[in-house]
Amino acid sequence: MSHLTAWDRICIARSQNRPKSRDILPKLFEDIIELYGDRCYGDDAALIGAIGRFEGMPVTILAQSKGRDLQENLACNFGMMNPEGYRKAMRLAKQAEKFHRPIITIIDTAGAFPGKGAEERGQAEAIASSLKMFATIQTPVLAIVLSEGGSGGALALSVADRIYMMENAVYSILSCEGFASILWKDETRAKEAAELMECTSIDLAKKGIIDGIITEPEGGFDHQSDEVYGQIRSIIRRELNILTKIRVKNLVQQRYEKFRAMGNV
């Protein structure tokens, strides 16, 4: 694994050229059918909801979606979900539970959208309900942190039986800019904050927050990194093989124990 600073990895994770959910889904799944809307208010393009097959096995896919260019980013709100996105995720997760499909989530967001409408439509309630629902959902959940996992907006889709991170992905309580702004009232100290935040895949593996790291070539993986896609596929294969064999009651109990142990005092 390469020895980069946290800030280096943040830059790689946020780079425009880094593969996004829309790029990697077709490399992992077949027969993808996207499903839209929360059946309540609207659709949120910052979350791709879909059914697909993983090596033949039907799965539900919930993937946070950043754009590959400005136009796409404007369409998907730069990957920052509104309450509709979390409610769409919950709707499709319940559907997955009903039809016994494992759920695979892809995390890539700077955070939940801090917008006016988001507050009016209950961003806090949507995230809280998502955390609660995934805690006891009666089907396996596997989370992969693709690039950026920021705050409650990422956590809402990370209450999973297994959490894997791309080597250059970062996952943290808040973006380093937000962190610097809250602690020191100075957003420009983001780089300094990044090194203190212990937000890299290596940090989180050490802390026992994640279950494994998907290694990347120097400088980060790209569209041609077949070896990396092979690693992701073999992790999904191995984990689904394990998780689908555990009795659902035990699975939910183990998931509780996993999160119960986090940040022990």
Added chain:
Amino acid sequence: MNHLFKKRKEQLGFFQGLLSKPKSVNIPREFNESAIMVCDSCGGASSKKDMASNLFVCPSCNYHLKLTPQQRLYQLIDENSFRETNRKMSSTSVALFPGYLDKYNKNVENTGNLEAVVCGVATIGGNKTAIAILDAHFMMGSMGSVVGEKITRLIELADRKKLPLIIFSASGGARMQEGINSLMQMAKTSAALAHFGDNGGFYISVLTHPTTGGVSASFAMLGDIILAEPGALIGFAGRRVIEKTVNEKLPDNFQTAEFIKEKGFVDRIVARKQLRNTLITLLEYHKEASI
């Protein structure tokens, strides 16, 4: 001076009854302060005595001042009924983040509490209830690993003992200094509530000023019944962050309890004077849920 001393003695006596192991650190801070209180909202001055007898609601403008957990308990529960749980739990990670230890120590000194939440079991109108009260005076009521752990243990206790649960939220959100461990407390407390709820447990969430960030986006918004104190700030993102993002000025009432109720996210706004009776009524209604 004599007067102050007498008051302090009375207060100590109260806490000797209230806590199983009383310690001088539990003397509420207001008795070390001057006798005049100024309302945070209208600036009106009242004597501390008048303010306390009015439940720390400003007599001129009805602003609900922040309470310490001890004040909240004193106003709500049956006398001498509180048994605190995990009082001495404190974080092992305070030395890890630059400046955290100093800040933590100052907050311990100022509040007399070791963390931003007080948990325990008490009776309210004779109803035995598990209670957690976050303390906005302690590092803005922020949730680090100890706050998450104490609340989770209380939820598990309520589940085991089949008690109803009331959590008073007052928090700026997750505690930055503990990083990812703070974030994970959102998942931990929500997961504990999911199991508590599945087992039939009854949970009242009371949102007080302020309830924002990672606390509003976890246990605070998961009550079977959600109450809010008048005027309380309730929301996910901070006002300045939102204004910067959407590039517009937000209305004054944005993210107030009244605004959130209008949007459909709280069941009732309850004035502090009615809170005890409202809670008793709700607890009585759900008695069978806790058997």
